[in-house]
Amino acid sequence: MLIKWLTENWADVAIPVAVFLATYFAGLWIRRNTFRHLTQWIRRINWQGGDIVVDAIKKPFILWFLILGAYLALRISVLSPSWVEPAGHILGSLLVISIIITAVIAGEKLMKLYAGKMEIAPAKITLLLNILKAILLIIGLLIILDIWKIPTTPIILILGAAILWGAFAFRDVLPNLLAGMQFSSSNQIKVGDYIKLETGEEGYITNMNWRNIIIES
Numbered sequence: 001m002l003i004k005w006l007t008e009n010w011a012d013v014a015i016p017v018a019v020f021l022a023t024y025f026a027g028l029w030i031r032r033n034t035f036r037h038l039t040q041w042i043r044r045i046n047w048q049g050g051d052i053v054v055d056a057i058k059k060p061f062i063l064w065f066l067i068l069g070a071y072l073a074l075r076i077s078v079l080s081p082s083w084v085e086p087a088g089h090i091l092g093s094l095l096v097i098s099i100i101i102t103a104v105i106a107g108e109k110l111m112k113l114y115a116g117k118m119e120i121a122p123a124k125i126t127l128l129l130n131i132l133k134a135i136l137l138i139i140g141l142l143i144i145l146d147i148w149k150i151p152t153t154p155i156i157l158i159l160g161a162a163i164l165w166g167a168f169a170f171r172d173v174l175p176n177l178l179a180g181m182q183f184s185s186s187n188q189i190k191v192g193d194y195i196k197l198e199t200g201e202e203g204y205i206t207n208m209n210w211r212n213i214i215i216e217s
Helices: 002-008 010-045 050-075 081-117 122-147 153-169 173-186
Strands: 194-196 202-208 213-216
Touching: 010 050, 050 081, 081 122, 122 153
Parallel strands: none
Antiparallel strands: 194 202, 202 213
């Protein structure tokens, strides 16, 4: 019975399978070329966090194309819409979860890299990492709810209020952190450099962290 059905409907099976395989092989080709150029660009600008980003994205990259291929195959298949729609929602949710996990892993490693250079206290590092994870997880949750057509307006309002409260509570910490990250990543000044301030003070930098630059006159 199955062989007879496949014989009569081989195109209905072959075309979605061909689309899935084509998407997979396209993903392999795109990954090879994209990451080669991306690695060269990172080496050229000498970005220390580039290897972290490349390593985090490269591993699940093919998984994303497999999910995309399965979704496209579903869309052109002869399956009933009652099966295609929920299957598409599941694939979309898996894609979002994978991307969020990748972003959390990369963000955590980047945060630790720059926090170590800026000598941020371990307690503050943990707090910032938890905030980063919470933000990414909330974004992922909102996207998944939207995929499943679940209203998100009340959640967005609550999150907006929480973000405003967090911005007020950490109004002194975040600007200093961002400024410290900018100094660390730009490599414009470093320990041992001789600098002169607009106020007339000058000397050698003996220590610098995310809040202070200490100079010895």
